[in-house]
Amino acid sequence: MRVLILGMGRSGDAAARLLRREGAQVRIVDQQSGAGIEARAESLRLAGVEVFLGCVQSDDEPLGGLPPAILDGVSYAVLSPGVDTRGPWVSAVETQGISLMGEIELGFRRLRCPVIGVTGSKGKSTLVKLITEVLQSGGRQVEAGGNYGTPVSTLAMATAPLDAAVLEISSFQLERIVSFRPAVGILLNLQPDHLDRHDDMAAYLAIKARLFENMGAGDTVIIPEPLSDRLCNLERSACRRLTFGEGETADYRYRCGCVVRRSDRTVCLDLNGTYFGNPVTGLTAAAAVAAVESWGCDLRQMAQVVQRFQPLPHRMQEVGKVRGVRFIDDSKATNLAALEAGVMMANGAVRLIAGGMLKETPCENVKDLLVKRIRGLYLIGRDAAILQRVWGMTLPCRLCGDMETAVRCAFRDAVPGETVLLSPGAASFDQFSGYAERGERFKSVVDSLKDEEMQL
Numbered sequence: 261m262r263v264l265i266l267g268m269g270r271s272g273d274a275a276a277r278l279l280r281r282e283g284a285q286v287r288i289v290d291q292q293s294g295a296g297i298e299a300r301a302e303s304l305r306l307a308g309v310e311v312f313l314g315c316v317q318s319d320d321e322p323l324g325g326l327p328p329a330i331l332d333g334v335s336y337a338v339l340s341p342g343v344d345t346r347g348p349w350v351s352a353v354e355t356q357g358i359s360l361m362g363e364i365e366l367g368f369r370r371l372r373c374p375v376i377g378v379t380g381s382k383g384k385s386t387l388v389k390l391i392t393e394v395l396q397s398g399g400r401q402v403e404a405g406g407n408y409g410t411p412v413s414t415l416a417m418a419t420a421p422l423d424a425a426v427l428e429i430s431s432f433q434l435e436r437i438v439s440f441r442p443a444v445g446i447l448l449n450l451q452p453d454h455l456d457r458h459d460d461m462a463a464y465l466a467i468k469a470r471l472f473e474n475m476g477a478g479d480t481v482i483i484p485e486p487l488s489d490r491l492c493n494l495e496r497s498a499c500r501r502l503t504f505g506e507g508e509t510a511d512y513r514y515r516c517g518c519v520v521r522r523s524d525r526t527v528c529l530d531l532n533g534t535y536f537g538n539p540v541t542g543l544t545a546a547a548a549v550a551a552v553e554s555w556g557c558d559l560r561q562m563a564q565v566v567q568r569f570q571p572l573p574h575r576m577q578e579v580g581k582v583r584g585v586r587f588i589d590d591s592k593a594t595n596l597a598a599l600e601a602g603v604m605m606a607n608g609a610v611r612l613i614a615g616g617m618l619k620e621t622p623c624e625n626v627k628d629l630l631v632k633r634i635r636g637l638y639l640i641g642r643d644a645a646i647l648q649r650v651w652g653m654t655l656p657c658r659l660c661g662d663m664e665t666a667v668r669c670a671f672r673d674a675v676p677g678e679t680v681l682l683s684p685g686a687a688s689f690d691q692f693s694g695y696a697e698r699g700e701r702f703k704s705v706v707d708s709l710k711d712e713e714m715q716l
Contacts (some may be wrong), residue, residue, distance in 0.1 A: 261285065262333045264358075266349050267340025268292070268311070271363040273300060274411035275338045276309045278367065281417060287330060289315050289349070317348050324348025331356050338366050341407070341432040362436030364429060367412025369439065373422040376551060377406075377440075379429045379471050380448030382598045383544050384408065385572055387448055388428045390548045390565070395424060397561045402426060406433065424555075434470045441474040444551050446482040447491075448544065451597035465490060475499045480554045482547055485510040502554070504546040506539065512550045514542040519549050528559055534566050535576075540601040574699035576605050580706040582713055584676025587667075587706045590683040591699030595619045599685030600626045609635045609678045611670040613663075613702070616641035616686030623650040626685075630655055636673050638666040642690040662691070663698070667705040 261284045265272045268290035279286045286309045290297065293314035301311040316325035323331065326349055336359045343349060353360055368375065376391060378384050385408040392409075395402040405415045406427035415425050427442070447468055450461070469491060472481050477498040483491055485505030504512040513520045517532035519542070529549055531537040536545040545566065552562055571577050574591040581587065590602040594616075603610055603626075612634050623646070630637070630651065637657040639647050648657045660666035670680045688698040 261335045262287070264289070264330065264334045264337040264353070265340065266337060266353070267343040268297065268300065268304075268313075269340050269342050271411045271413070272338070272340035273304065274413035275340075275363045275366055276304055277307060278370070278413040278417055279338075280307050280309060286310065287312065287334070289313075289326060289330065291315055291317060319348045319351075321348070324350075324352035326352055331358060334358055336361065338363055339436050341430055345432075345435045360436060361438055362433050364406065364412050364427070364433045365437050365440055367414075367416045368437075368441075370416035371412065371422075371425060372416075374424050374443040375441075376424060376426045376444040376446070376555075377429050377442030377471055378427065378446045378448060379431070379434065379468050380446075381451035382593075382595075382601065383448050383541070384428045384430075386541065386575060387446065387544050387548060388426050389572060390544065390569065391551050392426045393565045393569070394548065394552050394557060394562045395426070395555065397565050398557055400424065404428070406430075429471060431464065431467045434467050437470060437474075439474060441476075442471065442479070444480045444482065444554055445471045445475055446547055446551060447471065447484065447487065448547055449484060450487060451595065469493075472497070472499070480551075482550045482554075484543070500554070502550045504543060504550055506543070510546075512546040514539060514546045517542070519546045521549075528553075529563060529566065531566060535569050535571055536566055538605050540605050541576075574695055576602060577699075579703045580710055582671065582706070582709045585671060585674045586679045587702075588679055588681045588683075589699045589702050590681060591688070591695045591702065593683040593685055594687050594695060596623060596626050596685045599683045600629055602681060602683030603629055603633050606633070606679045606681050609633070611636045611638065611674050611678060611680045613638045613640065613660075613666045613670060613680065613682045614685050615639040615644040615647055616684045616688050616698075617690050618643040618646060618686045621646065623647060623685075627651060627654065635678060636670065638670045640666050640691070641684070641686060641688075643686060663701045664705050667702060667709070671709055 263279050263284050265275050265288040268288050276286050276288050289312040312327050318325045337353045339362050378388050388404050388408045392404040400423040402424045404426050405412050407430050408428040479499040481499050481501045485503040485507050502511045504510050511522045517537045518527045519529040521528045577589045579587050579589045593599050593602050610633050637655050638660045682702045688695050692698040
């Protein structure tokens with residue numbers, strides 16, 4: 261059997277190795293070239309994979325830019341999540357009558373354990389990490405995977421048996437599922453994101469809801485209570501449905517720093533003084549309680565995990581304090597809803613560094629919160645002028661341009677007790693390779709400020 265893999269990111273690489281282990285002939289194609297990807301390509305070649313790098317995607321090229329004869333003898337194709345399902349490669353494959361599945365689907369069909377699937381717009385990785393650590397604390401053999409952690413195809417090759425896999429699943433990955441069926445499926449939230457790929461919010465919700473489409477009797481669906489009406493088709497499903505939120509009708513309600521179980525109106529988890537003791541990540545904890553209780557976990561173990569929980573890098577991560585001013589890296593905030601959440605989570609007065617490549621406009625919807633909480637705005641990146649135009653009439657704004665200027669200006673203006681928060685509300689690719697590099701650059705400037713203070 262010959263299989264073609266589109267895209268050689270982490271997922272594509274893992275899929276190639278899984279298929280080679282099963283004895284399939286594997287071809288893999290990617291647009292990138294150069295030293296960075298060539299090392300991985302050579303490793304795959306040594307495993308017996310045919311590798312094609314530097315291939316264009318173009319509607320004007322035969323086979324959409326795929327190499328000639330690459331589809332000859334191919335039984336099916338596997339799609340990495342970074343390859344657009346509407347692009348010329350996918351069109352060329354389907355025009356030839358070749359079936360196509362995502363890497364999540366490929367790995368799932370070979371997993372020998374139940375799956376907890378997590379999707380949403382923001383906070384998915386934190387939820388996956390929390391659920392995984394709670395289940396592990398009870399002695400279960402559990403691994404995190406998908407978009408966070410290990411590719412599903414790699415988990416499928418594990419020799420030691422797993423009790424469960426907790427998978428973060430993006431909308432891109434959900435586009436090409438076929439039989440994927442989690443035992444527990446969680447939609448954490450829905451905010452404007454990736455609308456360049458999904459057209460509008462209705463289409464975006466429809467893709468996210470695909471997480472539940474194969475679920476049935478014995479499975480548990482967990483959704484935000486405000487989305488219940490928009491996911492009314494779940495009422496016809498045989499699966500169990502639980503909700504979480506801040507409203508009184510939620511099965512698991514976040515209220516005043518606690519998670520309250522509706523069935524017996526008891527506080528089942530106290531979050532005060534933890535990373536989850538706020539209305540933003542508190543809802544994440546409420547969803548996690550619903551999930552682990554459906555798994556039969558003791559919430560006393562969860563309380564211990566919550567107390568010691570460490571946030572993931574670039575997600576409201578404190579990176580230093582200088583002269584009483586806190587510095588928080590929330591570079592993962594790549595849209596305005598995430599920026600808003602970051603400001604809500606920061607305690608006290610905030611000096612906000614924002615900007616980059618905006619994913620949505622207008623920016624009016626977060627202005628009321630900013631007026632209440634922000635002492636100064638320090639704008640960077642391609643769309644800084646747009647943010648200044650919308651927010652500058654009511655908020656003190658500075659066009660800083662680059663990260664070092666923004667951090668130093670914010671620090672110079674701040675007083676002890678205030679927070680300098682990097683929560684950009686925009687993508688980073690105008691100035692950085694990704695949100696991680698942006699966050700590291702922020703931290704490096706903070707480290708420089710620390711060194712300078714020590715020398716005084």
